[in-house]
Amino acid sequence: MGFTWKSRRNYLIGLGLAAIAAGCNRVEAESGGDVAYNWDPARSESVAGVPTAAVQSAIQARLEGEAPADVAPDLWKHVDVLYKAYDGTPLWMDSKGPIADRTSALIRALTDAHSDALRLEEYPIAALAQAIAAVRHAESPTAEQLAHADVLLSSAYLALAEDLLSGQTNPKEVTNDWHIDFKHEKLDSAVVRSLRADRLDVGIARMRPEGTDYQVLRQGLQELRQVVASGGWNTVPEGKPLKVNDRDAPTRLAALRTRLAAEGIAVPADTGRVYTRQLSDAVSQFQAQHAINVDGILGAETVKSMNVSADFRLAQVAANLERHRWLPRFLGERYIFVNVPAFRLQAYDGTGVALDMKVIVGEEYEGRTTPAFSDQMDHVVFRPYWNVTPDIQSKELEPKFAQNPGYMEANNYEYWSDGGTRRIRQTPGPKNSLGLVKFMFPNSYNIYLHDTPSRSLFQRDVRAFSHGCIRVENPNQLAQWALGWDEARVEEAMQRGNDNRTVRLERKIPVYIAYFTAYEKDGRLHFGNDLYSKDEDLARVMNPGARPSAAMMQQLESLRKLVEG
Structure with a gap:
């Protein structure tokens, strides 16, 4: 490039x-x-x-x-x-x-x-x-x-x-x-x-x-510079996945303890060949700080993350500092900020963070990524239809209908005419893929926030499953915050209100969909999953600034x- x-x-x-x-x-x-x-x-x-x-x-x-x-x-x-x-x-x-x-x-x-x-x-x-x-x-x-x-x-x-x-x-x-x-x-x-x-x-x-994120990144930059100057950190040998009480070579477990200690994670004393509960808990802490499913198992993904060099982490922090500088300096009095790699939505008002919730974002499959952009939320739709995109219609649903004639009716799909084009939509209700409410900020990417019936996915730590739109963990709370309604009124609109009811916001709310792979959480520097492989080019460009001569x-x-x- x-x-x-x-x-x-x-x-x-x-x-x-x-x-x-x-x-x-x-x-x-x-x-x-x-x-x-x-x-x-x-x-x-x-x-x-x-x-x-x-x-x-x-x-x-x-x-x-x-x-x-x-x-x-x-x-x-x-x-x-x-x-x-x-x-x-x-x-x-x-x-x-x-x-x-x-x-x-x-x-x-x-x-x-x-x-x-x-x-x-x-x-x-x-x-x-x-x-x-x-x-x-x-x-x-x-x-x-x-x-x-x-x-x-x-x-x-x-x-x-x-x-x-x-x-x-x-x-x-x-x-x-x-x-x-x-x-x-x-x-x-x-x-x-x-x-x-x-x-x-x-x-x-x-x-x-301004903000804690940028300050934590600056601090992380200094700490990683010291790590790099002292030679970086060790790698962990690849090997079989380890669960509690599994046994492995003492040299591999020693390397694991040393690597965890380099992250500032407390590790147990030498346990010989045994992958103990305490060591598993330390691995869980590493996983939580690196957007890996937290299971305490020393698996391939965890080892791969541990073996990312300190040099690259340093450049990655520099890249994310630069991304912060790309943002508008004033985001708004009230705004919504989604960090895709962190799978996290925060709503801000004049006093700080008003809401903080999990989200599910686009999976990198056939271009289904969630882009970084901003726009203005201007309306909310309760009990919406899901108007299926032509791509999903032809590649996913119509083949399912052909294989299983009962699938369409069982899942509340129907055909409708969109300007003479035969399209598929899913009718409102609890089975609807958009759930019972969607939050619209019209944009050229056709991205919006919405509820989902697949609630169990929020229990996962890595949540890239959607077609590109963003599923929110607590849609009722977000609707209350956006509209100024109480919980009962929102719940009534979601559960028993009119289908496809549009409610206009009194004042538009800026929405920012951003991509930060290093960020602050609970006062600590965390590294997210580079879901869409966007770090390498920017990290390479920023590396000279990360390591001044x-x-x-x-x-x-x-x-x-x-x-x-």
Whole structure:
């Protein structure tokens, strides 16, 4: 797959000039918790002894030239727009030269970008060091030297802001199945707002995705880096499946205990050849943290997961940090979030998680996957028909009808005319494959949430059984939350109400169907099942950011000392 790091998406810092100018020219202070947003660039008469007008002219001349080698051409255009919003005023200089606290905050933020698994080579570190050194070491820096340093600082800021706010990669280049759109105008304002923070370090930090998931992933990244640096973890030899009290080679069981301990799982003392209950319980804990059916049996799937290298897990965490940056920064006041590999739905309101339930997602079979996308839920249908898709009709149901003439009537199927086309549908009722309620957010993928009569499937830990739509564990609770009804009213509509009854929501609810194979659960890092084999390409692309070179870290440290010295 072809990929270029510098194919920036151009929809982050479209930076509508009028909007930015209006925002930046406001004189009132904005509040943002523990930081105010009322900074404006100094408009002193001179910068380090050079008339400010001369520095402004030098900035304009520099921006009219070609982009520096370390700055992408499209980002260079955004730098130009940013300066125009401030009438060409230097953004990182005051009467004494570089503004110490703000330049230091930016360099420290660039250094800390490795904790987000961002590729540090994307930032103009070497050029920035040369430019700042030229200003620092000159007895009387020229307007051109001051302008060059200021422009490179702005370039680094915009590059970092774009990466934190929307990711370092274009999702369309590394996957064909991520269709969650950004709120571009909110990202634009976030870039300018953060620059206006009185404490720039806090302003930049707030460009990261919020929430426990992202923080747990960042922590997991650091821990896995330490594991990789120490040589990774051992593998567990393949062998026969082991149940409690089974016997096996002591060397294999010793390898198992060592591998479990590497995950921070408490393991029993040496038990020789016996696969004890305590060891089985430890394996169950590993299974629960890796989306494997929890049975305590050391089977092939569990061993395969244990033998995934620490290097790949590290890159996998980096990939999932990037997926978080692909999401809109503001998901809504009330919204539904489904993580497909975690088989989990959460409904959020202003106070946090209001609902948390299991889901069943699409099985990877003949393209029946559940895509990553977002849309707006606008209605609920009680006691729905299931209008069978042409594909399921021809490949599954009609062959069953031919083999068993009584199958159609026994399962409440019927033919109906859809614009002259003979289609199959299942009538409402407890046998209906959609259960007694479905939740609609019209989309081009024909995906929705629904009840199911197959309740036993929720007892499984790996739940990829559907044709692509998403079955929910607690449909009554979800309907209560979405509609604002009480339990009795929802139950009446589901059990005894009119067939195919549509109820419109008073306010649409955003629904996000996402794909995260590393995520937080109960305060711990869990790894999901890469159901649709989407990790490999993104993990490969993100691996350089997951493992920054010692040389690059040293270069950043030298730059920090230069700025703060």
